[in-house]
Amino acid sequence: MGRVGAARTPQRAANTQAAPRPERIVSLIPAVTEMIYAMGDGSRVAAVSSYDHFPADVDRLPRVGGLLDPSVERILAIKPDLVIVYATQKELIERLDRAGIPYFSYQHRALADIMTTIRAVGARIGSAARGEAVAAEMDRALAAIRARTADLPHPATLLVFERDPGSLRNVYASGGYGFLHDMLEIAGGRNVFGSMKQQAVQASTEMLLTSKAEVIVELRYGDSLKNTDIARELRAWDALSSIPAVRAHRVAALTGDEFVIPGPRVVEATLKLARVIHPDVAR
Amino acid sequence: MAPIRTRLLLTLAGFSLLLAAALVAGPLIGSTHISLSRVFDRSIAFADNTDAQIFFVARLPRVLAAALVGASLAAAGVVFQALLRNPLATPDTLGVSSGAALGAMLAITFHVDVAFAGVASIPLASFAGSIGALGIVYALASARRRGLSTIVLLLAGVTMTAFFQALILFTQYLADFADTFRTVRWLMGTLDVGSFAPILAALPIVLIAFAMLATLPRSLDLISLGADAAAARGVNVLAAERLALAGASLATGAAVSLAGPVGFIGLVVPHLVRLVVGSDHRLVLPASALFGAAFLIGCDAVARTIWSSGELPVGIVTALIGGPFFLWLLVRK
Numbered sequence: 137m138g139r140v141g142a143a144r145t146p147q148r149a150a151n152t153q154a155a156p157r158p159e160r161i162v163s164l165i166p167a168v169t170e171m172i173y174a175m176g177d178g179s180r181v182a183a184v185s186s187y188d189h190f191p192a193d194v195d196r197l198p199r200v201g202g203l204l205d206p207s208v209e210r211i212l213a214i215k216p217d218l219v220i221v222y223a224t225q226k227e228l229i230e231r232l233d234r235a236g237i238p239y240f241s242y243q244h245r246a247l248a249d250i251m252t253t254i255r256a257v258g259a260r261i262g263s264a265a266r267g268e269a270v271a272a273e274m275d276r277a278l279a280a281i282r283a284r285t286a287d288l289p290h291p292a293t294l295l296v297f298e299r300d301p302g303s304l305r306n307v308y309a310s311g312g313y314g315f316l317h318d319m320l321e322i323a324g325g326r327n328v329f330g331s332m333k334q335q336a337v338q339a340s341t342e343m344l345l346t347s348k349a350e351v352i353v354e355l356r357y358g359d360s361l362k363n364t365d366i367a368r369e370l371r372a373w374d375a376l377s378s379i380p381a382v383r384a385h386r387v388a389a390l391t392g393d394e395f396v397i398p399g400p401r402v403v404e405a406t407l408k409l410a411r412v413i414h415p416d417v418a419r
Numbered sequence: 420m421a422p423i424r425t426r427l428l429l430t431l432a433g434f435s436l437l438l439a440a441a442l443v444a445g446p447l448i449g450s451t452h453i454s455l456s457r458v459f460d461r462s463i464a465f466a467d468n469t470d471a472q473i474f475f476v477a478r479l480p481r482v483l484a485a486a487l488v489g490a491s492l493a494a495a496g497v498v499f500q501a502l503l504r505n506p507l508a509t510p511d512t513l514g515v516s517s518g519a520a521l522g523a524m525l526a527i528t529f530h531v532d533v534a535f536a537g538v539a540s541i542p543l544a545s546f547a548g549s550i551g552a553l554g555i556v557y558a559l560a561s562a563r564r565r566g567l568s569t570i571v572l573l574l575a576g577v578t579m580t581a582f583f584q585a586l587i588l589f590t591q592y593l594a595d596f597a598d599t600f601r602t603v604r605w606l607m608g609t610l611d612v613g614s615f616a617p618i619l620a621a622l623p624i625v626l627i628a629f630a631m632l633a634t635l636p637r638s639l640d641l642i643s644l645g646a647d648a649a650a651a652r653g654v655n656v657l658a659a660e661r662l663a664l665a666g667a668s669l670a671t672g673a674a675v676s677l678a679g680p681v682g683f684i685g686l687v688v689p690h691l692v693r694l695v696v697g698s699d700h701r702l703v704l705p706a707s708a709l710f711g712a713a714f715l716i717g718c719d720a721v722a723r724t725i726w727s728s729g730e731l732p733v734g735i736v737t738a739l740i741g742g743p744f745f746l747w748l749l750v751r752k
Contacts, residue, residue, distance in 0.1 A: 187595070187596060202596070203596065204599075205592075298597060298600065298601070300539065300541060300601065301530070301532070301539065301540070301541075302532075302534055302539035302540060302541075303539045303613055303614075303617075304613045305609065305611060305612065305613055306601065306604050306605075306609065306611075332729075337729055338729045338730065339729070340450075340477065340611050340723060340729070340730050341476060341477035341481075341611055341613050342449055342450055342451060342473055342477035342478065342723070343450065343729070344477075345469055345472050345473045345476065345477055346450075346451045346469070346473065348469075357597070365532075375476060375613065375614055376472060376476060377465075377466040377467075377472070378465075378466060378467060378468060378469040378471075378472040383466065383467070
């Protein structure tokens with residue numbers, strides 16, 4: 137969830153000495169792991185990152201570290217013929233280059249980039265047709281959600297993905313750039329911080345009060361909160377009762393890591409978001 | 420030179436006026452324009468009055484938090500600098516705020532979930548961490564019968580800080596990604612406390628700490644000249660040093676648990692104030708507390724208005740404003 141500034145051209149080529157059909161893929165990116173499984177090529181994944189939890193099959197695979205602490209030694213021991221890395225893992229990329237191991241460099245940005253990435257990954261691992269099929273189906277499903285919400289009023293929506301537990305301190309919300317913002321728009325909401333062209337906006341109490349949000353959606357992931365905990369967490373918003381969403385009791389939590397992993401499950405996540413924003417229409 | 424009573428009165432009046440001005444101006448400044456007549460319009464229900472909520476929920480608590488934190492850190496800085504006879508001493512020199520940080524890191528990483536009297540688990544854990552650190556320093560200090568050895572205390576403090584930093588890094592290493600992000604954000608400090616409850620929880624601790632420190636100025640004057648000289652003039656050095664240690668550490672712990680570590684105040688404000696009022700602790704201590712409060716309110720006002728899309732962490736502003744200002748004063752004198 138880093139801040140990525142202005143949009144750049146997606147840089148996701150890799151070095152050249154690539155095997156046409158890699159059989160031992162190490163994926164350090166949960167989103168790309170999911171993409172490969174969605175194409176039906178999960179059997180070629182040899183190791184994943186410490187943050188990978190989906191699909192359940194990955195639990196049997198060895199772990200080779202995460203975004204900040206990839207273990208080069210463990211990666212080399214897997215003898216991979218393709219490593220999926222995040223674009224900021226410069227040191228790892230250098231070492232893979234030195235070891236002559238092909239890699240695929242990935243960076244998450246807007247929602248449309250997910251489908252682009254799926255097609256690129258498909259082409260890279262020799263499953264271009266299956267990648268194309270997955271991406272096209274996602275395009276179709278997202279367009280269908282957009283069509284269902286297009287003519288409805290778009291309520292001002294605050295999409296919070298991070299804050300301190302038990303209080304409204306250190307609230308981070310989606311700004312007007314990135315896949316969360318795009319998902320929100322497709323789901324029929326108007327992002328209250330849409331004019332700020334950054335992925336993450338740290339919202340002070342004052343910004344929350346002036347946002348005039350009509351719907352507040354909190355994304356919870358990574359921790360196993362019980363329903364009672366979630367209800368208690370949402371009560372923290374009562375302190376800011378002048379926000380229309382709080383007064384109208386339109387503060388909701390959505391749990392699950394599909395909201396923060398920009399992979400194939402964003403369709404499902406967008407649908408859940410649409411159901412919160414338009415409960416009467418979208419079943 | 421005028422008698423101490425007159426100077427004390429003048430100093431306190433001047434710095435109180437400054438703080439009063441900051442307290443009045445602070446809540447009027449912000450990223451949005453609010454109408455004061457709407458804020459105090461009783462015909463609108465508070466639940467529906469956005470301007471009133473911005474004033475009373477967003478701004479007033481953070482201005483008061485800034486005052487409390489600024490006063491605590493500045494006073495603690497004065498005391499640590501005198502106690503350790505070291506102009507570089509800060510509220511963190513003895514590891515108290517590192518202990519507080521470790522407490523917060525543990526609460527964030529292991530999802531400690533105990534709220535008490537409206538205070539969330541992270542500030543509670545961080546205050547507990549500062550008390551733990553104080554306990555260790557206090558035990559070290561009490562292990563010697565005679566006064567504290569400044570060198571031993573300093574070395575022990577530096578060691579404890581390094582030790583706590585290692586544990587903080589280890590905790591961050593264990594944390595998952597979202598939690599790591601939270602810990603880093605906590606370490607930047609923020610005054611956006613969102614309600615009066617955390618302030619009311621910290622206030623009694625700060626008041627107790629200030630009551631302890633209020634008995635100390637004469638002793639600190641003598642102790643800062645040397646423990647032997649102080650003892651020769653009838654100061655109960657050990658008692659005074661322990662009181663100073665406990666009071667300054669409590670103030671630091673309360674401040675850090677309220678706002679996270681806000682740097683620079685504890686180092687620079689005492690020096691700034693000494694440049695203005697001289698080195699008499701009867702003047703320096705209260706003046707530093709008052710000026711620290713006003714200074715942090717001002718820095719926070721800058722932090723929350725200078726950036727069009729959000730806010731700067733206030734610790735960045737304290738150092739960016741305080742640093743050059745301090746250097747200018749040094750050169751000018």
